[in-house]
Amino acid sequence: MCERAGLLAELKHGAGCRIDEAAEKLHRLSQDIWSCPELAYDERKAHDRLVAFFSQEEEGWKVDSHFKLDTAFRATWGPGGGDEGDVVSVAFLCEYDALPGIGHACGHNLIAEVGAAAALGLKAAVEKSSKLPVRVQVTVLGTPAEEDGGGKIDMMKEDAFKGLDVVFMAHPSQEDAPYLPCVAEHDVTVKYHGKASHASAYPWEGINALDAAVLCYNNLSVLRQQIKPDWRIHGIIKHGGVKPNIIPAYTELEYYLRTPSRGELPVIKSKAEMCFRSAAMATGCEVEVEFAKNMFVNILRNATLEELYEKNGKDLGMEFTTDEEVLTNGSGSTDFGNVSFAVPGIHPYFYIGSDALNHTEEYTVAAGDEKAQFYTLRTAKALAMTALDVLLRPDLLQRVKDEFTEAKLKEDRLLKDGQTDRTSKNK
Numbered sequence: 351m352c353e354r355a356g357l358l359a360e361l362k363h364g365a366g367c368r369i370d371e372a373a374e375k376l377h378r379l380s381q382d383i384w385s386c387p388e389l390a391y392d393e394r395k396a397h398d399r400l401v402a403f404f405s406q407e408e409e410g411w412k413v414d415s416h417f418k419l420d421t422a423f424r425a426t427w428g429p430g431g432g433d434e435g436d437v438v439s440v441a442f443l444c445e446y447d448a449l450p451g452i453g454h455a456c457g458h459n460l461i462a463e464v465g466a467a468a469a470l471g472l473k474a475a476v477e478k479s480s481k482l483p484v485r486v487q488v489t490v491l492g493t494p495a496e497e498d499g500g501g502k503i504d505m506m507k508e509d510a511f512k513g514l515d516v517v518f519m520a521h522p523s524q525e526d527a528p529y530l531p532c533v534a535e536h537d538v539t540v541k542y543h544g545k546a547s548h549a550s551a552y553p554w555e556g557i558n559a560l561d562a563a564v565l566c567y568n569n570l571s572v573l574r575q576q577i578k579p580d581w582r583i584h585g586i587i588k589h590g591g592v593k594p595n596i597i598p599a600y601t602e603l604e605y606y607l608r609t610p611s612r613g614e615l616p617v618i619k620s621k622a623e624m625c626f627r628s629a630a631m632a633t634g635c636e637v638e639v640e641f642a643k644n645m646f647v648n649i650l651r652n653a654t655l656e657e658l659y660e661k662n663g664k665d666l667g668m669e670f671t672t673d674e675e676v677l678t679n680g681s682g683s684t685d686f687g688n689v690s691f692a693v694p695g696i697h698p699y700f701y702i703g704s705d706a707l708n709h710t711e712e713y714t715v716a717a718g719d720e721k722a723q724f725y726t727l728r729t730a731k732a733l734a735m736t737a738l739d740v741l742l743r744p745d746l747l748q749r750v751k752d753e754f755t756e757a758k759l760k761e762d763r764l765l766k767d768g769q770t771d772r773t774s775k776n777k
């Protein structure tokens with residue numbers, strides 16, 4: 351074995367050992383977040399718990415609480431690993447918001463644990479070596495509000511990702527996969543303003559905002575047949591009136607509009623907007639169409655990082671899914687997509703010991719189950735090992751960066767020409 355390969359194997363082993371050694375406190379961390387689910391932008395206890403973890407339970411981290419957003423944080427360590435070479439900055443992202451009514455049904459408590467564990471592992475490995483070709487800075491970013499709003503996008507607007515060379519996170523799922531297609535998304539709130547009246551005595555005096563909401567819902571259902579099979583339109587009526595004998599004067603709907611790539615979003619948005627507005631016209635209501643401040647985009651893939659992650663995962667015993675349907679069908683969306691256009695990174699998915707589906711009560715149970723721990727920590731080890739691969743081989747880091755630039759240029763060109771890469775494969 352050549353000297354570098356030997357050192358790399360030793361450091362990967364060291365990262366894994368550190369993660370195993372901290373297993374109990376990492377489990378406590380994710381349990382505390384799991385047992386107190388908090389919604390987007392309101393993850394105060396999770397924020398405080400993670401800040402305490404890096405400032406009190408762990409040594410050597412510089413912690414910025416309330417970093418850029420009230421419930422975001424940053425923990426940094428380094429540079430370490432030697433006195434030579436450029437500083438390479440690696441970040442692990444933690445999410446920790448939950449869903450209304452069903453708690454941690456997307457397992458973000460485990461995302462926080464993976465991010466913290468991988469950072470501990472990488473720091474320990476780098477600390478042990480003074481022979482690295484680069485100096486290493488390890489950052490943990492606590493990024494709130496993935497399920498609603500897009501905290502990472504807010505943080506990007508505040509330059510929170512500036513200076514990072516590579517970013518990593520991993521998301522709980524039903525299977526291990528270095529990449530699953532995440533779709534672009536723009537959320538919209540539609541408000542209809544009508545006029546109240548007694549619904550039996552003088553209904554002709556009213557302007558029915560619920561009729562507008564129902565027409566809007568039906569318009570969109572009809573539109574669904576005329577859109578591409580992998581586009582998605584789904585929504586709820588948030589306010590539908592207050593009493594059967596009052597003609598509803600106000601209704602509100604919330605819709606998510608999704609397409610596989612960011613370039614297709616304007617098309618679905620303008621079609622949906624015609625549905626919103628025509629419902630208002632038919633009923634005589636006023637309408638307000640409010641698109642969310644942040645739009646989520648698809649993930650820009652990085653083949654080198656994906657391949658390294660897959661190799662490390664396999665070495666740790668992961669069996670990656672080969673199910674073509676899972677690998678090609680779009681799933682949800684993530685604000686990591688926006689990050690992937692700013693910094694090279696990966697967002698693999700990991701099995702948590704259950705076949706339960708995300709956004710169900712069963713998944714909440716699985717995300718809090720002790721069984722998820724083995725898989726969560728194994729994922730953290732694979733991320734730390736992937737980081738070590740690029741840190742020990744400057745040629746690989748360069749390849750990661752070149753691929754990123756090339757893929758971004760290609761996507762930007764397609765966007766400019768009004769086209770989309772429907773394969774979404776920058777591999």
Ligand SMILES: NCCC[C@H](NC(=O)CCN)C(=O)O
Nearest residue numbers: 456496497498537682683684
């Ligand atoms: N409006 C943002 C919704 C994001 C949400 N993300 C996921 O489910 C992926 C993992 N949390 C979505 O509905 O796609």
